[in-house]
Amino acid sequence: MKKLNRREFVQTTTAVAAAAVGVPKTVFGQAPTMMTPKSARPCVVASSNGNRSKDADGVTCVAKAFKMMTGGADVLDALVAGVSIVELDPNQTGVGWSGLPDAEGVVQLDASCMHGPKKRAGAVAGIEGVRAPARVAQLVADETDHHLLVGKGAQDFARAMGIKIEEGLINENARKQWLEWKRRTDPLHYLSPKERAQAWYDAGIQMVREGLIDGEHFWGTINCDGVNPKGEICGVTTTSGLAWKIPGRAGDSPILGAGLYVDGDVGAAGSTGRGEANLYNLSSFLIVEEMRRGAHPKDAAMTALKRVAKNTIEKRLLNAKGQPNFGLSFYVLNAKGEYAGASMYEGTYAVCTEKGPETLKSDALYEGRPT
Numbered sequence: 057m058k059k060l061n062r063r064e065f066v067q068t069t070t071a072v073a074a075a076a077v078g079v080p081k082t083v084f085g086q087a088p089t090m091m092t093p094k095s096a097r098p099c100v101v102a103s104s105n106g107n108r109s110k111d112a113d114g115v116t117c118v119a120k121a122f123k124m125m126t127g128g129a130d131v132l133d134a135l136v137a138g139v140s141i142v143e144l145d146p147n148q149t150g151v152g153w154s155g156l157p158d159a160e161g162v163v164q165l166d167a168s169c170m171h172g173p174k175k176r177a178g179a180v181a182g183i184e185g186v187r188a189p190a191r192v193a194q195l196v197a198d199e200t201d202h203h204l205l206v207g208k209g210a211q212d213f214a215r216a217m218g219i220k221i222e223e224g225l226i227n228e229n230a231r232k233q234w235l236e237w238k239r240r241t242d243p244l245h246y247l248s249p250k251e252r253a254q255a256w257y258d259a260g261i262q263m264v265r266e267g268l269i270d271g272e273h274f275w276g277t278i279n280c281d282g283v284n285p286k287g288e289i290c291g292v293t294t295t296s297g298l299a300w301k302i303p304g305r306a307g308d309s310p311i312l313g314a315g316l317y318v319d320g321d322v323g324a325a326g327s328t329g330r331g332e333a334n335l336y337n338l339s340s341f342l343i344v345e346e347m348r349r350g351a352h353p354k355d356a357a358m359t360a361l362k363r364v365a366k367n368t369i370e371k372r373l374l375n376a377k378g379q380p381n382f383g384l385s386f387y388v389l390n391a392k393g394e395y396a397g398a399s400m401y402e403g404t405y406a407v408c409t410e411k412g413p414e415t416l417k418s419d420a421l422y423e424g425r426p427t
């Protein structure tokens with residue numbers, strides 16, 4: 057009989073032990089991941105709009121998600137129900153159907169979700185004609201073998217799943233703001249593509265400075281993460297993306313590791329703000345990996361913000377002090393239920409614990425405002 061080496065012995069005895077306790081085999085012949093029983097202080101953490109928009113009963117996203125989750129609902133179901141309050145708020149110009157459109161006046165939405173215990177994720181990018189894309193992202197995770205569906209394919213999938221598609225869906229306020237932006241940028245047709253792209257961006261930023269657009273809505277997004285009393289962690293991020301973007305532009309929100317990352321054994325992180333800066337650094341993945349190495353959510357988020365700042369070297373992206381001239385924020389929780397909100401510049405974030413929903417000051421890398 058062949059003598060087993062140590063590794064083969066461990067594999068064989070583990071398989072025998074698994075068979076003895078009736079662990080089912082998957083089609084790949086591996087036992088499913090055994091979730092060790094855990095406990096956590098339940099909490100839901102989100103961008104500040106998670107404690108601003110309200111449903112018909114006056115309940116905000118974080119409060120709704122916390123109540124559902126602690127009442128026994130699946131954590132991701134609770135988070136998707138929570139963020140739908142923000143997605144459906146007609147006064148939100150950075151999330152959902154009423155978000156500011158792209159450069160052609162078309163609303164294209166991005167969203168992603170991750171389910172820690174199930175180790176499943178789904179996302180959509182550039183989807184048109186739906187009001188609340190987070191649910192479509194969840195359907196991609198639950199009903200397909202894929203992670204990311206984009207554009208018309210995402211819309212066709214949503215329709216097939218029974219989601220209502222509304223042609224030309226745009227909020228009247230968002231359409232008026234788009235017309236104003238068009239008026240300001242029309243003479244720019246004669247610039248080089250590079251100058252025009254910068255001028256598009258500058259015109260948008262100027263509208264923020266003049267108070268026409270809420271600064272938080274220029275890259276408006278909601279990220280919402282939750283951990284229930286059993287230590288089960290999920291996250292969701294949903295957005296209308298950068299205002300006046302080039303049609304087809306997808307930001308960080310639908311990209312795993314950038315706008316969202318969840319490891320069911322470690323924690324969750326997600327972002328709002330300038331997606332391109334986050335994408336270059338895959339900050340949500342970095343934050344979760346920092347927490348895996350033992351960092352507190354706040355320190356993990358600060359590491360990511362410092363990395364983004366260090367990697368921002370283009371003059372057009374720096375202010376007079378040589379610091380990034382854009383906002384970027386992270387919302388983070390770990391498997392124990394410790395949480396943080398951290399931003400490039402001063403800001404707020406939302407949280408709900410057994411104390412109820414609160415809006416708290418974020419930890420900021422830099423004082424004041426980006427510009």
Ligand code: GLY
Binds near residue numbers: 332
């Ligand atoms: N963080 C949202 C975006 O850049 O699209």
